[in-house]
Amino acid sequence: MLERRGDYAFDYNLHGGTAPVTMQWLFHEQSRLPVAVQTWELPPGGTEGMHSHPDSGRALEELYVVIEGTARMTVDSQVHDLAAGDAVLAPAGSEHDLANTGSGPLRVLVVWGEPGTADYTAFGSHRSAKAARAGDATTS
Template sequence: MEHFTIATVAEQSPDFRRVLWTGTHTQLVIMTIPAGGEIGEEVHEGTDQILTFVSGTGEARIAGETKAVAQGDLVVVPAGTKHNFVNTGPNPLVLYTVYGPPEHADQAIHRTKEEADEAEESGRDNPPNS
């Protein structure tokens, strides 16, 4: 059995992205976006994404709409939808997200956005079974 006190685990991670668990159909990932940072505009063609915000403040930019996000908010990004999440506050924006199907390499740890971008571009961050 996998068990996480997810808000605590997410708050304790300094990494931009850390894959906690990968299944056949879904994947659990925690993220910490530094002040002034962002995930980066992207589209996951075949993957739905559900993000839950643990701490910090930011903006969800989805399909041309912008909404503020903060602790306790949950945002759904359907597959094929252009999106970005931006930290607008002075503290890290901490969240956990579920991808269905998995989007990243199993057990991937990317300490910074730059490291994450490089891993994606080089093909080292491909999900299992891709």
């Protein structure tokens, strides 16, 4: 299966943001992964809108990865300035908002779903990621 950028894009208003987000839900109703995988494009000055997905409702965790442009992401009063390749995790229940701070479009990969666990310990990349994080912890 292949989806190209823009194949199934649509404009969508998120959480009272300042402008519609051009969104593509990748492999909607085709993938069996227990998460939604989307690309979003926000215009200059566009925001998602401050919101949360509380534990009392349908708790959702969201992972944002900047593909192109610059952004400011606020998560529970912590402000993060982001560029291409940077990622932010918005845990379930956190108040968060994404804003395009650049003069061009902001492109973001967003993966979201209900929190849970999976066992990836049998994979070599899992061991390498764990080792890399252990190295980061000792150098900070």
